[in-house]
Amino acid sequence: MTSRHHATDETLMRLAAGQLPAGPALVVATHLATCPVCRARLAAFEAVGGALLEEIEPEAMPPGAFAAAMHAIDEEERAPAAPSLPARSRPSAGRGRAPSTLPGGIVLPAPLKECEIGPWRWIGIGVRASAVTLPHDPSARVTLLRVGPNRKLPEHGHFGTEFTQVLVGSFSDEFGRYMPGDLSEMDQDVEHQPIVDPDGECICLAALEGGMRLTGFFGRLIQPFVRL
């Protein structure tokens, strides 16, 4: 699948800098899983981090730090810690149950596999949602949305950037048509009215930046899942 709507430079820079909150970071990671174009751009921004690390004014470490570090690797060699495997291959403590019905036999994107995924809940005519809980940040709010064909969502603005990754089906709004693999990033100043395309239901993963401001359409959608 080839994406046509990508993460913005600013978002990828924040991800590279480690400054994107966990919820949006999960949505963007889901986009990256199928988008080599954005992965290459992210790698370039991470290289910006590397370059900034090279040119930074170094701060002296306290006396003894170097000896402590050499001592730590000696200890490490004597009694190696459990081999440090990449996070992905580590067995996951909180492996979530897959949502009871992911229509169309969709496979959960890799970044979602460690998340706990709640049951679908009816939250409006033709709209269901499921809360996604992140293993390392239970306070992050991410929602799977499943919206019927031709379903028109109310026009709304945002109180922070809204990140929406299409997994199945498609929707359109004033800014274009979003197909599987596409990421929609909507600024807080922007208003839009998404309409699911007629050929089938649309499942997407959404996160709103900024957390607790529960006005606005997605705010209301997410409200039932907010653990205040």
Add this chain to the structure above:
Amino acid sequence: MPSADELNGLILRIARDRDRQAYGRLYRHFAPRVTAFLRKSGLAPNVAEELTQETMLSIWRKASYFDPARAGASTWIFTIARNLRIDHFRRSRVVEVTESEMPEESDPAPSGESMLLTSEREARVRTAMTALSDEQATVLRLSFFSEKAHSEIASELGIPLGTVKSRVRLALGRLRALLEGET
């Protein structure tokens, strides 16, 4: 100052020979930089030092995962420190899901852009950064390294918020144009 290739070589020696001397040289080069980065990003000096030690120990442990075809030494170490900082703030680990950990099956044929050799890409990033205006470089550095919101950066620099935002956007756009070779 060691070259990028020399730094890569030090990590490869650690991976291959558990080479303490190579580790020592790497430590002297990177520990003061990682600490400086962590302090600039708002951590207290003692926390920054602690996370720096953790970062350096991770390098020893994970040296065999280092792949200079994916990221150069500075970039790799930057991402380790960044991830430890994220963990420190008990945010999520999802940010770790970057190129290096992408499962192969979800990895369609790379585009021309992503086939750009890593060392070439990193060299181009550095060149591109020196081509930014001072103003652009300053907002880029501040927004990259510090947790500060754009509004705080604006008051720190004594310029309007809109100006900070547009400088960040311009800097990123310019960087991208330079990276894509449209100089």
